[in-house]
Amino acid sequence: MTQYATLTIDGKELQLPVIEGSEGEKAIDIRSLRQETGFITFDPGFGSTGSCQSAITFMDGEKGILRYRGIPIEQLAEQSTFVETAYLLIAGKLPTREELTRTSVLLNDFSLLHEDMKYFYQNYPSKAHPMGILSAMVNAMRSFYPELIDLDEDLNNTFLRLISKVRTMAAMAYKISRGHKTVYPRPDYSYCANFLHMMFDNPVIPYEMDNDMVRALNVFWILHADHEQNCSTAAVRVVASGKVNVYAAISAGISALWGPLHGGANQAVIQMLEQIQKEGLTIPQVLAKAKDKNDPFRLMGFGHRVYKTYDPRAKIMKKMCDLVLGKQRCRDELLKIAMELEDAALSDRYFQEKNLYPNVDFYSGIVLRAMGIPTNMFTVMFAIGRLPGWLAQWKEDSLDPLRRISRPRQIYTGETLNDYVPMRDRF
Numbered sequence: 001m002t003q004y005a006t007l008t009i010d011g012k013e014l015q016l017p018v019i020e021g022s023e024g025e026k027a028i029d030i031r032s033l034r035q036e037t038g039f040i041t042f043d044p045g046f047g048s049t050g051s052c053q054s055a056i057t058f059m060d061g062e063k064g065i066l067r068y069r070g071i072p073i074e075q076l077a078e079q080s081t082f083v084e085t086a087y088l089l090i091a092g093k094l095p096t097r098e099e100l101t102r103t104s105v106l107l108n109d110f111s112l113l114h115e116d117m118k119y120f121y122q123n124y125p126s127k128a129h130p131m132g133i134l135s136a137m138v139n140a141m142r143s144f145y146p147e148l149i150d151l152d153e154d155l156n157n158t159f160l161r162l163i164s165k166v167r168t169m170a171a172m173a174y175k176i177s178r179g180h181k182t183v184y185p186r187p188d189y190s191y192c193a194n195f196l197h198m199m200f201d202n203p204v205i206p207y208e209m210d211n212d213m214v215r216a217l218n219v220f221w222i223l224h225a226d227h228e229q230n231c232s233t234a235a236v237r238v239v240a241s242g243k244v245n246v247y248a249a250i251s252a253g254i255s256a257l258w259g260p261l262h263g264g265a266n267q268a269v270i271q272m273l274e275q276i277q278k279e280g281l282t283i284p285q286v287l288a289k290a291k292d293k294n295d296p297f298r299l300m301g302f303g304h305r306v307y308k309t310y311d312p313r314a315k316i317m318k319k320m321c322d323l324v325l326g327k328q329r330c331r332d333e334l335l336k337i338a339m340e341l342e343d344a345a346l347s348d349r350y351f352q353e354k355n356l357y358p359n360v361d362f363y364s365g366i367v368l369r370a371m372g373i374p375t376n377m378f379t380v381m382f383a384i385g386r387l388p389g390w391l392a393q394w395k396e397d398s399l400d401p402l403r404r405i406s407r408p409r410q411i412y413t414g415e416t417l418n419d420y421v422p423m424r425d426r427f
């Protein structure tokens with residue numbers, strides 16, 4: 001039986017239906033509100049607004065739960081691969097052995113880039129941020145690879161092409177930025193191994209593939225693969241709602257991810273830890289800065305809009321630090337600072353009262369550094385991982401019968417009717 005919420009405005013009573021999700025989350029359906037009352041809702045940052053119904057990812061911020069298609073993130077990180085997880089997110093089910101093999105073969109077939117695309121890179125200034133380059137390159141793909149999307153297919157070729165080529169583009173951007181020869185993918189390598197090969201192999205020092213590094217990269221990308229209606233995913237859905245092509249929508253997602261409050265936080269965390277080390281700041285000094293309302297400094301990698309407890313991805317990422325640092329037989333002083341900072345913040349009243357815990361980005365930079373990934377590529381790594389999530393959300397959005405163009409309202413606070421003043425009369 002449908003439950004209703006009653007709203008009384010200007011003496012008028014309105015019955016608004018309540019929608020309930022499969023995990024018991026409830027929402028008040030306000031679609032008729034403006035038409036019935038003339039009122040709109042006001043929710044900057046959308047903290048209390050559900051923009052869609054989605055069957056892809058479930059998060060419980062209070063309990064620290066994250067599941068893709070119902071499967072706990074811990075199980076996927078332990079047992080799955082990034083390619084299999086991408087399939088799960090987009091197709092809505094785990095692949096059979098044949099489906100997974102076919103996916104891997106196609107990812108391999110699509111991994112080369114049109115040679116003309118190389119000229120894009122060559123004309124960028126050498127200091128250009130790779131996120132800006134990646135966003136432009138993905139947008140440009142429309143001209144090179146027209147969309148052929150069959151939404152009935154579990155995982156269509158346009159999606160596979162994007163997932164495959166984004167990895168080649170990222171590695172190519174890195175090689176060109178260093179003035180090195182680009183390395184082509186190898187058909188005998190898996191998706192993650194091929195990325196490491198394209199990044200680090202060179203004619204004089206061949207890259208020795210290490211299964212633990214490949215595993216760590218799989219886990220890193222699985223942890224980033226989707227996170228329901230976050231800033232970049234919402235950007236993909238909003239841009240897609242105007243019926244633009246999929247490349248343009250994904251390019252918008254990459255741009256949204258770039259910001260330091262979102263995906264750019266992994267780079268910002270390392271820069272913060274380096275600053276602490278370089279300036280010899282003590283942990284209490286850092287916490288005092290983060291708590292000072294007159295100081296724009298925030299503890300990067302801490303806090304989350306949804307998680308009010310430890311981000312489950314951060315727990316797994318912390319374990320990955322031990323694996324990759326152990327493998328490289330190195331001690332990273334930044335990890336020591338990060339762990340001290342975490343301990344101090346978790347026992348500090350300010351952070352406790354505001355439920356600020358480490359998020360996925362707090363330890364991810366340390367994992368990436370240990371893999372040899374340069375700091376300015378960190379957010380690109382996040383983008384490659386998030387791509388299957390964006391595609392899954394794009395597909396779901398395209399098939400949603402309730403889909404309309406995204407067009408929020410506003411409360412206007414500017415001048416009321418105001419006459420035009422000719423130039424000669426302006427003071």
Ligand code: ACO
Nearest residue numbers: 260261262263265290298299300301302303304305354359
């Ligand atoms: N350091 C210090 N104080 C913080 C932090 C932080 N990292 N995060 C939140 N706060 C404080 C705010 O100052 C605010 O205090 P107030 O109520 O006294 O004004 C309160 O906690 C609530 O913060 P909001 O910014 O309102 O929370 P919101 O949900 O809008 O923002 C966000 C979440 C952007 C993640 C925020 O916690 C932040 O800036 N964190 C640092 C950046 C970061 O790590 N981003 C990665 C997020 S995960 C991801 O996108 C992959």
